[in-house]
Amino acid sequence: GTATRDRLRIAIQKSGRLAEPARSLLAACGLSWRESRDKLFCYGESLPVDLLLVRDDDIPGLIADGVCDLGVVGRNELDEQAGERARNGLPPAYRELHGLGFGQCRLMLAVPEEWEWQGPQQLQGLRIATSYPAILAGWLQRQGIDAHVVELSGSVEIAPRLGTADLICDLVSSGATLAANHLKPVENLLDSEAVLAGPAGGFDDARAGLAQMLLRRVDGVLQLKDRKLLMFSAARESLPALERLLQDAGPLVIVPTQGGPAQGGSGQNGALSLQTMCEGAVSWQQLEELERAGARGLMVLTVERSLA
Ligand code: ATP
Ligand code: MG
Incomplete structure (x- = not known):
């Protein structure tokens, strides 16, 4: 793109698996939009990001x-x-800027259930149906296998039953679709998820700063995902037991308190104010165990925003 712009334009899926999570991620990054009537273009309100x-x-x-400028x-x-661009002799035009942690799936080879899978060499001369001919062709080439790639735009999983292919190469998440079609996954060609993509060359105008800011916020949002701050107080003698219970959390931090004993922070009966960051949810059971080990005034807080 040669045109200079002072607003950033992000493409996301209109409807489908990635549509809702993409919008919520961008909203969590502080973006908001005024929706147009045709709902194809949403004008950014809080920031110049459309x-x-x-x-x-x-x-x-x-x-x-x-x-x-960017896409999810x-x-x-x-x-x-x-x-496909590479096969047509075109230079790379975009690159992955950030994995987004949703839309996870794998591009897999799947064969009829009754096959005994012995490895890729078994594919020599067979017909493989897929909507991902370039990825599949690249993989086959690296394996040194000559097979026929049958390109289909949809309903790939019924190709073996229809006799148009011997096996398939398709996206798999739960595996339910494969099972329903009496297929089993045998080789993983790609671990996929939604990503933020941008131009290979970057930007040389106002968009550079906007993109950088957005990336930093995306980073912040993803790092906070499911994180909880756990706060409590405890006597110094209880620390070893509490630390054992909190092995999977971050370091147990003693929060300095201004007034010392009189303020209650590092004093009332020698109690310390403590906090630690937990990666996932903190259950009632964990709280009760911590209390039995001497923790008092336990509090689990959601971390809304942070800059690392
Ligand atoms: P569009 O109308 O936008 O072309 P689509 O039908 O091509 O929609 P979806 O089915 O919504 O696309 O899938 C979008 C993306 O979701 C896929 O490209 C893939 O990255 C991801 N995904 C996650 N799990 C699966 C799955 N089980 N099957 C297909 N795609 C999946
Ligand atoms: Mg599509």
Whole structure:
């Protein structure tokens, strides 16, 4: 993209698996929008960052053409279109800036249940149905296997039953679709998730600062995901037992208190004010165990925002 802009334009999926999580992530980063009536373009209100709502397949191309500056798209889609560009002799036009921790799935080879899987060499000369021909062709080439790639745009999983392919290469998350079609996954070609993608070259105008700020906020939001701050007080003698119970949490920090004993912080019966960051939820049972080990005034706090 050659055009200079002072607003950042982010493409996200209009509807589908990535649509809602993409919007909530961006909202958690402090963005808000005024929705237009056609709901394809959302004008940024809190920051000069606008949204374009599109089909996920279109996102890599929109970035490549400079129509959009950033995009939230599955790594599978990004890698596939990058592979296709490479096969057509085009230079890389975009890159992955940040994994986003949702939309997880794997691109896998799946074979009829009754097959005994012995490894990739078994694929020689077979027909593989997929919507990801570039990723599959690259993988086959690296394995040194000559197989026929049958490109299908949808309903890949019924190809073996229809006789149009011997096996498939498709996205798998729970595996329920494969099982329903009497297929079993045998090889993983790609671990995918939603990613924030941007142009290979970066920006040379106001968008550079906006993109940088957004990336930092995305980082902050993802790091806080499910994190809880646990606060309590305890006597110094109880520390070893409490530390054992909190092995999986971050370091147990003694919070300095201004007034000393009179303020109650590091004094009332020699109690210390303590805090630690926990990576996941803190259950009632854990709280009760901590209390039995001498913790008092236990509090679990949600961390809303932080700058590392
Ligand atoms: P669009 O109309 O935007 O083209 P789509 O049907 O291509 O939508 P979705 O099915 O919503 O796309 O999937 C979007 C992305 O979600 C996929 O590209 C992939 O990265 C991710 N995903 C996660 N789990 C799965 C799954 N089980 N099957 C397919 N995609 C999955
Ligand atoms: Mg699509």
